[in-house]
Amino acid sequence: MTTYTYQNGQMIKIPDTVIAEDVEIRESISNTLIVRPGVNVTTLASITGTVRVMTGATLEARGSVSGTVGVEDGARATFHGQANGSINVDRGAVMHLLPGAVALGVLRIEGSLINEGTRGVNVSGRGAVDDREGSTVRRPDRSLPDGTSIYES
Numbered sequence: 001m002t003t004y005t006y007q008n009g010q011m012i013k014i015p016d017t018v019i020a021e022d023v024e025i026r027e028s029i030s031n032t033l034i035v036r037p038g039v040n041v042t043t044l045a046s047i048t049g050t051v052r053v054m055t056g057a058t059l060e061a062r063g064s065v066s067g068t069v070g071v072e073d074g075a076r077a078t079f080h081g082q083a084n085g086s087i088n089v090d091r092g093a094v095m096h097l098l099p100g101a102v103a104l105g106v107l108r109i110e111g112s113l114i115n116e117g118t119r120g121v122n123v124s125g126r127g128a129v130d131d132r133e134g135s136t137v138r139r140p141d142r143s144l145p146d147g148t149s150i151y152e153s
Helices: none
Strands: 003-007 010-014 017-019 023-025 033-035 040-043 047-053 058-061 065-071 076-079 083-089 094-097 106-109 112-115 118-120 128-131 136-138
Touching: 047 058, 047 076, 065 076, 076 083, 083 094, 106 112, 112 118
Parallel strands: 017 033, 023 040, 033 047, 040 058, 047 065, 058 076, 065 083, 076 094, 083 106, 094 112, 112 128, 118 136
Antiparallel strands: 003 010
């Protein structure tokens, strides 16, 4: 998904961040992050925007992630902290919430979700959800008439 910003009254396209070799990222990312097939990426700072973890790639997010995350067939995404927004896990892909990690957004699981942290109830798809011992499934504090879940703290 293309990212734009305003500069001097004009809309400017921000290029995607494409990772094509194993790397540890220490700077925040606020545009589209693409992890190429077979690449292992560890992020230590926050990611805001769209994240695409391609087939056979691995993302280890030690900082917070906000936006839309797509984990493709054969890929793996591991979260240590906050994972806010929409996360789509394709068939054959794995999402892992470690102890202390929190994902309260919309989760579409066609592959596998391993939960050792805290997840919300807004999970759909035909994939496997493994809520491990010590994990939490948190109910929203309230729901709006349109079905939106609100988590207040």
